[in-house]
Amino acid sequence: PSRSRCLSSQVPIQDGKARVKRVSIEGNIAVGKSTFARLLQSASPDWEVMAEPVSKWQNINSGASKGTVASPQATVINLLQMMYQDPQRWSYTFQTYSCMSRFRTQLQPPPARLLRSEGTPVQVYERSVYSDRYIFALNMFELGCINSTEWAVYQDWHSLLVEQFGHQVELEGIIYLRAPPQKCMERLERRGRSEEIGVKLDYLNKLHIQHERWLVEKSTELHFEKLKHIPVLQLDASVEFQADLEVRDQFLIKVKNFFN
Ligand code: DGT
Known part of the structure; x- marks a missing residue:
């Protein structure tokens, strides 16, 4: 019954005003999240999309950390490629980095425009710190690409960060x-x-099953309690929603109703 609930009951009130709602877009690799995100971005000034930092994972500068200058020998590291080429060696490293960038994104304050909004301001994320854990890291563990020690360590620091950041990283x-x-x-x-x-298709099949378990069956026991009751809007993305204007409009109506 919670699947198509709208979000109004979920948003805490601060200083007498409803604060900006936070929603993530989830779905399999190449399902069309970025296309859909761009569609939302152009549909309303009240919606702000925070893109997934894929380019950062493809381009880590080995010589520079924040506040330092890259050494001349610095090479560009493509962690996404390393993870796909040697998943057993690099999956844990990849998940620490992807999760860190997702925390960073979710911790960014909303733009001033949204705070001034008279409507229903919404900050939208492409994936989240939750799919990092419950879709990808879990899948890599089940595939044996993350070993049980790495999985235990990952879950420990992930839970600590979620607890420490509290409502700052919650989704509505x-x-x-x-x-x-x-x-x-x-x-x-x-x-x-x-x-x-x-x-391979088999990898996408496995990720699909993880999404279904999490967002449709809500069957996994690992999940944070709060996430089990979160409203989920399911959209049939098998249709070409970018090209078909009618489908696009239907999607936007559903999203608007969901946000309100
Ligand atoms: P879209 O816009 O629906 O076409 O989505 P993509 O494929 O551009 O974006 P996404 O999130 O599915 O991921 C981009 C690439 O990064 C893709 O090859 C899957 C990979 N990826 C994303 N997040 C994770 C993660 O947490 N762990 C692992 N192992 N791979 C990830």
Whole structure:
């Protein structure tokens, strides 16, 4: 029954005003999250989309940390590629980095424009610190690419950060873009991202099952209690929602109702 609930009952009031709502877009690799995010960004000035930092994972500067200057020998590290090429060696490292960048994104304050909004301001994320854990890290553990020690360590620091940051990283809702893995495979092949050349349908099948367990069946016991009751808007992303104007409008109406 909670699946298509709208978010109004979820948002705490601060200083007499409803604060900005936070919603993440979830879904399989190449389902169309970025396209959908751009659609939302252009649909309303009350909605602010925070993009997923994929380019950061493809381009880590080995010589520079914050506040220092890169040494001339610094090389560019593509952690996304390393993870796909040698998942057993690099999955844990990848998850620490992806999760850190997701915490960073979720901790960013909303732009002033949203705070001034008279409507229903919403900050939208592409994925979240929760899918980092419950979709990807869990999947890598189940595949044996993260060992049980790494999984225990990951969960320990992840829980600590979620507890410490508290409501700053909470979500009021999730939009689940749902499509058969075969459809995602076609889109993945069409876009031809070089790091993803070796991605197999079986991997997308497994990620699909993780999404279903989390967002449809809500069956996993590992999850944070609060997440089990979060409203989820499911959208059928197997249709070409970018090209088909009618579908686009229907999506936007559903999203608007969900946000209100
Ligand atoms: P979209 O916009 O629906 O087409 O989505 P993508 O594929 O651009 O974005 P996404 O989030 O599915 O991921 C981009 C790439 O990074 C993709 O190859 C999957 C990978 N990836 C993202 N997050 C994680 C993660 O937490 N762990 C692992 N192992 N891979 C991840």
